[in-house]
Amino acid sequence: MKHSNLIPFGCVIGLVAGSAVFAYAPPVLADGVTAAETYAIVRGGKLYDKWYTLSGGGRPKGTHKAWPKSNTKKKGATTHHCKSCHGWDYMGKDGAYGSGSYKTGIPGIGAYAGANIAKITAVLGNAIHELAGKMPEKDMGALALFVSKGQVDMRKYIDYGTKKPMGDANKGGAYYASVCSNCHGRDGKKPKDMKSFGKQMGNPWEVMHKILNGHPGEDMPAMRVVGPQMAADTMTYMMTLPK
Numbered sequence: 001m002k003h004s005n006l007i008p009f010g011c012v013i014g015l016v017a018g019s020a021v022f023a024y025a026p027p028v029l030a031d032g033v034t035a036a037e038t039y040a041i042v043r044g045g046k047l048y049d050k051w052y053t054l055s056g057g058g059r060p061k062g063t064h065k066a067w068p069k070s071n072t073k074k075k076g077a078t079t080h081h082c083k084s085c086h087g088w089d090y091m092g093k094d095g096a097y098g099s100g101s102y103k104t105g106i107p108g109i110g111a112y113a114g115a116n117i118a119k120i121t122a123v124l125g126n127a128i129h130e131l132a133g134k135m136p137e138k139d140m141g142a143l144a145l146f147v148s149k150g151q152v153d154m155r156k157y158i159d160y161g162t163k164k165p166m167g168d169a170n171k172g173g174a175y176y177a178s179v180c181s182n183c184h185g186r187d188g189k190k191p192k193d194m195k196s197f198g199k200q201m202g203n204p205w206e207v208m209h210k211i212l213n214g215h216p217g218e219d220m221p222a223m224r225v226v227g228p229q230m231a232a233d234t235m236t237y238m239m240t241l242p243k
């Protein structure tokens with residue numbers, strides 16, 4: 001996903017406007033993803049984070065029935081978040097949640113990257129997930145599109161051994177200053193009940209997911225279109241912010 005992938009359709013239309021040819025194709029943002037799909041993918045990413053903030057009948061009561069008995073550390077609504085079972089890195093037991101308080105032994109969703117939307121919505125409606133009828137169809141579609149086209153291989157951007165993002169702090173500092181600081185302040189301790197970014201970086205996978213998709217129910221922009229390296233650079237800078 002690079003800027004060079006932006007296709008200047010406006011220019012093309014300008015050139016042909018004088019002739020009898022009239023062709024219009026919607027702008028393509030990156031990797032063949034259109035603007036309409038981008039809306040859906042970033043909404044899908046926020047649904048993956050905490051779907052009931054945005055959609056589908058309010059905060060679930062009780063622990064998810066697919067949550068394993070072996071994990072007694074977590075219970076209640078948090079066990080219904082997609083990320084709680086499948087991970088912020090989408091890798092489930094094979095990723096960052098292979099150990100720690102969210103260890104469940106449940107696999108990731110990588111096998112469904114690139115999959116057909118109907119196949120994914122069928123999984124979301126199955127007896128494990130039971131989202132059919134609970135979540136509006138449009139949101140099921142957005143979540144499915146995220147699963148199909150929104151997953152990023154975080155192993156390319158985060159060192160799993162040290163938890164350090166692999167980026168350029170100088171570039172990241174510029175991104176941070178021009179975008180993030182508007183809401184999060186120079187020190188990264190704003191707004192609301194934010195923990196400092198210095199502390200947040202203890203979970204770099206969560207931070208990466210949020211930079212790419214935004215934060216459920218907030219105006220935070222989804223930086224997905226700039227590409228995952230932007231997130232890694234910004235996170236590398238965030239490591240230097242005060243704890």
Ligand code: HEC
Pocket residue numbers: 048051064065066067079080081082083084085086106107108109110111112120123124128129131143147
């Ligand atoms: C409480 C745990 C739990 C939650 C929450 C959960 N899932 Fe799942 N999910 C599972 C289990 C268990 C499977 C079946 C894995 C298997 O086949 O071994 C699964 C399978 C999947 C698969 C198919 C993966 C594969 O390779 O077969 C996808 C895609 C998926 N889930 C997406 C989601 C999405 C999107 C959400 C959020 C709405 C979600 N899941 C929430 C437990 C969960």
Ligand code: HEC
Pocket residue numbers: 175176179180181182183184191192193194195200206207210211215218219220221223234
């Ligand atoms: C328009 C304002 C806005 C901008 C710009 C913005 N954010 Fe946010 N962000 C928020 C709000 C509001 C929250 C939710 C805070 C809360 O719930 O306490 C949030 C939450 C977060 C969280 C999750 C914190 C948590 O407690 O889970 C992270 C990480 C984050 N932002 C990083 C960034 C980064 C990095 C950038 C720049 C690329 C950025 N944000 C740009 C408004 C913004």
